[in-house]
Amino acid sequence: MLDARPLDWGGSINAVNLQSDLTTPLDSTYVFYLGSFGPFDPTSENVDEWAEHWTTVDAVSYNPSYGVFNARHDVTSSDPTGEQGYIWGVRRTRQNMEWILISDPNWTWPADGALEQKVNWMVSSATETIVGYINGSGYQMVTSPVNDNTPIPVISYDLWVKRFFPDGDVNADPEADPNGNNLDNLAEFALDANPVQSNTGDRFSPSVYHSPSESGLPEIEQGNYLGVIVQPSLDADVQVLGWLSPDITFSENVSAAVIETLSDGSLLIRDPVAFGPTNARKFIRIEFREPS
Known part of the structure; x- marks a missing residue:
C-alpha cells in the first residue's frame, strides 16, 4: 500500500x-x-x-x-x-x-x-x-x-546523499566514510566529491598565501598567511568553518580562522596573523556543518 x-x-x-x-x-x-x-x-x-x-x-x-x-x-x-x-x-x-x-x-x-x-x-x-x-x-x-x-x-545533505545510497543505508550517515579516504560523507558533500569512489583527488591545498583583502596594497606590504585552499561545492547547503591552534590536538589556544573567497570560487581558510618568526607554527582544522 x-x-x-x-x-x-x-x-x-x-x-x-x-x-x-x-x-x-x-x-x-x-x-x-x-x-x-x-x-x-x-x-x-x-x-x-x-x-x-x-x-x-x-x-x-x-x-x-x-x-x-x-x-x-x-x-x-x-x-x-x-x-x-x-x-x-x-x-x-x-x-x-x-x-x-x-x-x-x-x-x-x-x-x-x-x-x-x-x-x-x-x-x-x-x-x-x-x-x-x-x-x-x-x-x-x-x-x-x-x-x-x-x-x-542549493540542496540539502539529505537530497545529495540520495544520489549514492538507498534509504536506510548506514553508509548514508553524514559521519560515515564508505570509501575509506578519511573524509566523511558531510565533507564529501561540502567539497563536491563522490562518497563511493575510492580516489577523490587532493581536496586541500595547504601553503603560505597572500590575502585577497590586501590585493590593493603594494606587494612588499602584503602579508604571507598560513592557510589552506579548498574548492567547495557549487550547491551544497553546508557551512565551512576553520580553526587554528599551535597544538595539533587543538587542546589549547584555539581561535577562528579567516575565510575568504578567491576569484575562482575557492575558499582560503587562513591564519588572521601573518606568518613570521613569532608566528611560524600553526595547525588548521576545517569543519563542515549542516545548517541548524
Whole structure:
C-alpha cells in the first residue's frame, strides 16, 4: 500500500539532449532540480535572482549513458502545495555553465495523499521553456549558456546523499566514510566529491598565501598567511568553518580562522596573523556543518 502520493518527473530514455552548440551531448556534470519559485516569476532577464527565490524539493544527476534523468518524489505536507512546479537543469561547472528551465500550466504542486492519483511531470509534456529549448526537431532538450558566476540551486545533505545510497543505508550517515579516504560523507558533500569512489583527488591545498583583502596594497606590504585552499561545492547547503591552534590536538589556544573567497570560487581558510618568526607554527582544522 502506498504511504505517499508519488510525483514522477524526468525525461525520456535515450533522448537527444544537447548543449547550446547543438553538437555536444549533456554529460555527468548536469544535475536536474525539481522545485518552485513561490510568487517569483523567473524570466530570461532575471536569471541572477532565481536561486534566492528557489526551493529545491528533489534533485537527480543526469545519466549520459542512457541520455536520461528521472526520479520519483513522494509528495509531503511540507511541499509547496498549489505553487507552480518547475524542472531546472544545471551544468554544475565554474566554466561554460548552461541551464534549462521548463514548466507547464498543469504543473501545479499537488497536495499530499496516499490515495491520490500519481502525478507525472515529464519533459515530453512540458510546454514552457524560460531558458533553453525542448521537444524540437531532432532533440528533446537543448540547454542555453548563462554567466559562470550565476548562483545555482542549493540542496540539502539529505537530497545529495540520495544520489549514492538507498534509504536506510548506514553508509548514508553524514559521519560515515564508505570509501575509506578519511573524509566523511558531510565533507564529501561540502567539497563536491563522490562518497563511493575510492580516489577523490587532493581536496586541500595547504601553503603560505597572500590575502585577497590586501590585493590593493603594494606587494612588499602584503602579508604571507598560513592557510589552506579548498574548492567547495557549487550547491551544497553546508557551512565551512576553520580553526587554528599551535597544538595539533587543538587542546589549547584555539581561535577562528579567516575565510575568504578567491576569484575562482575557492575558499582560503587562513591564519588572521601573518606568518613570521613569532608566528611560524600553526595547525588548521576545517569543519563542515549542516545548517541548524
